[in-house]
Amino acid sequence: MSSEANAKSMSLIVTKGTLDWAYPPFILATTAAAMGLQVTMFFTFYGLTLLKKKLDLKISTLGNPAMQMPMMGMHMALPNVVSAVPGVDSIATAMMKNLIKKKGVASIEDLRAMALEADVKMIACQMTMDLFEYKMDDMIEGPALGGAASYIEVATKSDINLYI
Amino acid sequence: MADQTLDARGLNCPLPILKAKKALKELPTGGTLEIQATDPGAVKDFEAFCRTTGNELLESRADGKTYVFLIRHTG
Numbered sequence: 001m002s003s004e005a006n007a008k009s010m011s012l013i014v015t016k017g018t019l020d021w022a023y024p025p026f027i028l029a030t031t032a033a034a035m036g037l038q039v040t041m042f043f044t045f046y047g048l049t050l051l052k053k054k055l056d057l058k059i060s061t062l063g064n065p066a067m068q069m070p071m072m073g074m075h076m077a078l079p080n081v082v083s084a085v086p087g088v089d090s091i092a093t094a095m096m097k098n099l100i101k102k103k104g105v106a107s108i109e110d111l112r113a114m115a116l117e118a119d120v121k122m123i124a125c126q127m128t129m130d131l132f133e134y135k136m137d138d139m140i141e142g143p144a145l146g147g148a149a150s151y152i153e154v155a156t157k158s159d160i161n162l163y164i
Numbered sequence: 165m166a167d168q169t170l171d172a173r174g175l176n177c178p179l180p181i182l183k184a185k186k187a188l189k190e191l192p193t194g195g196t197l198e199i200q201a202t203d204p205g206a207v208k209d210f211e212a213f214c215r216t217t218g219n220e221l222l223e224s225r226a227d228g229k230t231y232v233f234l235i236r237h238t239g
Contacts, residue, residue, distance in 0.1 A: 031178040034185035035216045036239070104176040104203075114182055 009038040010160040013151065014047035019057035019096060019108070020067075022050050025164045026111035032160075033118035040158070041115070042151040043143070044125035047164075048132065051124055051139045055109055058093045069095055116142050123150055166198035166234060167191060173202045173230060180206045181213055184235065188219060191237040196222065199233040206231055214239075 010032045014025045025047075029039045043051050050057075061067055062083035068075040069092060082088060100107065106114075116122070122143035128134070129145070144150075155161045170187045172180035180201045187197050199210070207224060210233045214221040218239035225232050 027178050030182055034178075034182050035213060104174045104179070106176075106179050 007038075008036070008160075009040075009158045010162070011040045011042065011151070011154045011158040012161075013163045014041055014043045014050060015045050015164065017046035017049035017057070019059045019093060021164070022057055022108045023105075023111075025162075026050075026108060026115060028162065029120050030111055030114045030118060033115065033120050037160075038121075039115075039118075040121040040123065040151075040154045042123045042125065042146075042154070044128050048125055048128045048134065050108070050112070051122065051143055052134075053138060053140050057108060058089055059096050060089050061092050062089070070099070112140070116140075121154075123154075166196040168195065168197045170197060170199045172206075173200050175201065176203055177205050177209065181209055184210070184213070184233075185217075188235065188237045188239075193237055195237045197235045197237065199235065201231045201233070202229060204231070206233070210235070 010028070012025050012029060016022070025041060029041055033039050049055075059067075060083065061069070061078045062080055064083075065077050068077045078088065078092075099105075123146040124139060124143040126145045126147050129136075168187055168191055170183055172183055175183070180199065180203055184197065184199050187199075191197060199206075210221060210224065213219070214235060220236040220238045221233065222236055223232070223234035
């Protein structure tokens with residue numbers, strides 16, 4: 001079941017850094033690695049925050065009419081005017097974190113650790129590091145610094161390329 | 165009787181697959197792993213996992229609310 005036996009590969013561009021959007025790339029990356037694929041993740045713009053040592057991920061119900069939260073025994077979407085009220089996002093985030101635990105869904109921290117353990121390659125976008133004034137000291141160990149060309153080189157050789 | 169058992173009950177996608185992969189890695193070639201899971205998505209996922217990795221899915225059955233998979237490490 002080695003990666004040599006199955007030479008397929010996958011690359012992902014990770015552009016979003018909210019708690020909900022952090023899941024798809026890490027779930028797909030860890031699963032693909034478990035299935036023998038060589039996986040590379042390129043973290044850029046808001047996705048780069050997912051490489052910080054300390055994750056403090058939040059969700060926002062604002063502008064997200066498809067997002068329904070369990071409320072008073074049913075599921076409800078919040079109107080934007082409610083979403084914009086201070087404190088609503090932190091309530092929604094707390095509810096989501098509760099659900100994640102209750103439903104046996106892995107934490108992003110765990111999935112990220114499993115990805116690194118499974119030799120998923122990670123590239124941190126240098127330009128975004130500069131733009132957002134992130135320091136290397138704030139980031140986890142493992143990812144390499146790189147730019148668009150580094151990603152394109154990987155993508156030209158990958159069987160699957162995803163933009164999330 | 166499987167050589168190794170993995171209790172993945174209560175865990176959601178993709179944890180049963182990730183934990184199974186880890187357990188299979190520890191097994192010698194030809195060894196068998198039994199996985200118990202409650203995630204209904206695991207039924208199709210273990211089929212896909214085995215097809216892709218070349219491991220042999222010897223058994224896939226439901227035991228009440230628990231899904232039981234038997235995989236031979238051949239991949």
